Amino acid sequence: MGKIICFISEDFADFEITLVLHKIKNVGNREIIAMGYKDEPVMSESGLYYKPNVTVAEALKLEDIEGLIVPGGPIRSQQSSLTELIIKLDQEEKMLAAICNGPQYLGRSGVLDSRAFTTSCTIERIDKLGTADPFPRDNCIDKRVVRDGHVITAKGRAFVDFSFEIFDYLGIYQGREQDKGQLFNDIMNR
Numbered sequence: 001m002g003k004i005i006c007f008i009s010e011d012f013a014d015f016e017i018t019l020v021l022h023k024i025k026n027v028g029n030r031e032i033i034a035m036g037y038k039d040e041p042v043m044s045e046s047g048l049y050y051k052p053n054v055t056v057a058e059a060l061k062l063e064d065i066e067g068l069i070v071p072g073g074p075i076r077s078q079q080s081s082l083t084e085l086i087i088k089l090d091q092e093e094k095m096l097a098a099i100c101n102g103p104q105y106l107g108r109s110g111v112l113d114s115r116a117f118t119t120s121c122t123i124e125r126i127d128k129l130g131t132a133d134p135f136p137r138d139n140c141i142d143k144r145v146v147r148d149g150h151v152i153t154a155k156g157r158a159f160v161d162f163s164f165e166i167f168d169y170l171g172i173y174q175g176r177e178q179d180k181g182q183l184f185n186d187i188m189n190r
Contacts, residue, residue, distance in 0.1 A: 002066025003031045004095075005059055007082070007105070008052060012073040014044035016099045016156055020069065020163035028172035030066065035059045037079055045073065056081040065094055066170070072100025072156050075121060075129055083109045093150045097166050100156030107134040115148040116141050120156040 004024055006017060024030045036042055036052030043049050054062070060081065068089055086109040089096060098106050100120040106112050113136050126133045144158035145165050152169060154162035167173050 002064045003033050003062060004067050004069060005033045005035045005054075005062075005065060006069045006071070007056075007102075008034050008036050008042055008044070008050050008071070009073055009076070010042045011045050012042070012071045013100055013156060014046050014048060014050070014071065016102075016159040016162070017069060017071045019160065020097075020166050023163065023167060023172060024170065028167070028170055030170070033059070033062075037082070056085055060085050060088065065089065065092075067095030067097060067150075067166075069166070070096075070098035070102035070105055072102045072120065075101055075104055075126070075131060075134070078105055078108045078134075086111060090151075095150050095152065095166070095169055097152040097162070097169075099154040099159060099162050103153045104134040106151065106153070107136065111151060112136050112139055112153075115139060115151050116146050117148065117151065117153040118143050118146045118155055119153060 006021060021032050025032050033054055034050060034052045035054050035056055037056055039052060039055055041049040041051045082105060086096065086106060090111050096106055096111060103112065103117055103119045104121065116139055118141050119135060123133065145154040145161045147165055152165050
């Protein structure tokens with residue numbers, strides 16, 4: 001089983017990825033690696049500090065990467081090393097999963113040019129920010145979660161749906177439908 005990398009940056013929305021990372025690690029038995037631009041702690045949207053295990057440059061050299069998860073956060077610029085990693089993983093057909101504003105990085109890397117996707121970031125929001133739109137809007141679908149091949153995107157409020165789409169893609173609950181159903185019921189009944 002491969003490594004799942006999670007890109008973390010200043011003000012990232014940690015609540016959007018807590019469920020998926022917890023189950024990938026504890027049920028799917030995958031190694032979770034936090035990745036940042038620098039080897040320095042970043043503060044999430046919730047105010048918690050997270051320290052990357054590797055930098056993006058180091059992640060480019062890793063073997064056995066099974067996928068990349070990108071949480072939401074502010075619309076911001078993108079370093080070329082992240083673009084290079086995303087393109088590499090896309091060419092290898094590794095899972096690329098991004099939620100809320102996270103698909104911005106896939107968009108700037110060209111991954112969404114030929115794929116259906118969704119995002120929480122509206123054209124109106126981009127206009128207010130006065131920045132270039134990172135999304136090829138012709139391919140954007142107004143759905144909670146969109147899976148197109150190895151690329152999974154979701155709106156921020158759909159973090160449970162996003163998690164289950166990733167579980168399905170990785171086969172984490174394969175043959176364990178009772179466990180998957182119980183987890184879903186536990187989450188929805190709280």
